[in-house]
Amino acid sequence: MTVAAILKHKGYEVASVRPADTVEAVVQVLTARSIGAVVLLDAAGGLLGILSERDIVRALAANGAGALEMTAGQLMTRALKTATPRTTVGEAMTMMTEGRFRHLPVLENDTMVGLVSIGDVVRAKILQQEAEVDGLRAYVTGSG
Amino acid sequence: MTVAAILKHKGYEVASVRPADTVEAVVQVLTARSIGAVVLLDAAGGLLGILSERDIVRALAANGAGALEMTAGQLMTRALKTATPRTTVGEAMTMMTEGRFRHLPVLENDTMVGLVSIGDVVRAKILQQEAEVDGLRAYVTGSG
Numbered sequence: 340m341t342v343a344a345i346l347k348h349k350g351y352e353v354a355s356v357r358p359a360d361t362v363e364a365v366v367q368v369l370t371a372r373s374i375g376a377v378v379l380l381d382a383a384g385g386l387l388g389i390l391s392e393r394d395i396v397r398a399l400a401a402n403g404a405g406a407l408e409m410t411a412g413q414l415m416t417r418a419l420k421t422a423t424p425r426t427t428v429g430e431a432m433t434m435m436t437e438g439r440f441r442h443l444p445v446l447e448n449d450t451m452v453g454l455v456s457i458g459d460v461v462r463a464k465i466l467q468q469e470a471e472v473d474g475l476r477a478y479v480t481g482s483g
Numbered sequence: 484m485t486v487a488a489i490l491k492h493k494g495y496e497v498a499s500v501r502p503a504d505t506v507e508a509v510v511q512v513l514t515a516r517s518i519g520a521v522v523l524l525d526a527a528g529g530l531l532g533i534l535s536e537r538d539i540v541r542a543l544a545a546n547g548a549g550a551l552e553m554t555a556g557q558l559m560t561r562a563l564k565t566a567t568p569r570t571t572v573g574e575a576m577t578m579m580t581e582g583r584f585r586h587l588p589v590l591e592n593d594t595m596v597g598l599v600s601i602g603d604v605v606r607a608k609i610l611q612q613e614a615e616v617d618g619l620r621a622y623v624t625g626s627g
Contacts, residue, residue: 363547370544375537392536393519399539400514403507404548436606461605462580468612475619 340467342431342445343424345460346453353444353454355380358387358412362395365411376442378454379415386451388415389442421446422455428463431455484611486575486589487568489604490597497588497598499524502531502556506539509555520586522598523559530588530595532559565590566599572607575599 354377356365368377369392376391394414398406406414420434421444431443435457443460445453498521500509512521513536520535538558542550550558564578565588575587579601587604589597 363543366540366544370541392540395540395543396510396536397514399507399543399551400510404551407543407548458601461609465605465608465612468609468616472612472615472619475616475623479619479622 340428340463341424342422342426342428342443342453342455345428345455345463346424346445349453349455349459351453353378353451355451356390356411357382358410358415360411361407362398362409362411362414363407365390366395366407375456376454377411378418378444378451379411380451384451385449386418386421386444386446387412388417389440389444390415391442416440418444423447424452428460428467431460432457432464435460484572484607485568486566486570486572486587486597486599489572489599489607490568490589493597493599493603495597497522497595499595500534500555501526502554502559504555505551506542506553506555506558507551509534510539510551519600520598521555522562522588522595523555524595528595529593530562530565530590531556532561533584533586533588534559535586560584562588567591568596572604572611575604576601576608579604 354368354372354374356377356379358379376389378389379387381387390411398414420438422431424447435443441457443455444451498512498516498518500521500523502523520533522533523531525531534555542558564582566575568591579587585601587599
């Protein structure tokens, strides 16, 4: 199973903000859409980075109320790791657990085509393993 | 596999705050310990609820900088669902995906003995399924 299958089920829309948007604006986007992270895009639509709930909590701890006036560009995590639609679910899971991040941008020819979360990847992996277990059980039963 | 096995690996320590602690104090605890949620305990050590990164971001969206002066007690989610050490990994995963929450308190005789996250549960489930697949593969190979 690949990232393309996850996006087909989840959809291709990704909540994005601009680097100059304030944290005050970003928390409105996260809350209105019930999501945990947004991507930052440049004027041409290129991916700059990711800003998550965790980044915001860290900024509050370091800067208090001043964090709300900081910009998304100041607090974002640069997206060093990205996937393509052909990345397998297992590869995506390894990237996220090894890199300790929870959101993986999906790019096709440098264009954002989606964002998968660790929850998305894990659900897909479990479905895949359940199917494999079912297949092997059927084989074992059939050959017994 | 049960929740007890997860806690044995992860440890039994749970970061806790009191209901009167401010969000300003809670973000320091979350950041210092690199965690996503704390539990709220009463004076007798009884579980009152959970406060997560998401709850804090929602409060910022609703109240701006004023959220930092709010108390953990005001923003917590009452912990309606809890597990025991004997809860299976599959049961814990179903509770969390159906209830859409990411942290499950573990109680033994009304005393907190741990906190498992959706990440913990999912990693355990995957290990369990990989072991089952390996077992079935060995059986299929042995019987082929």
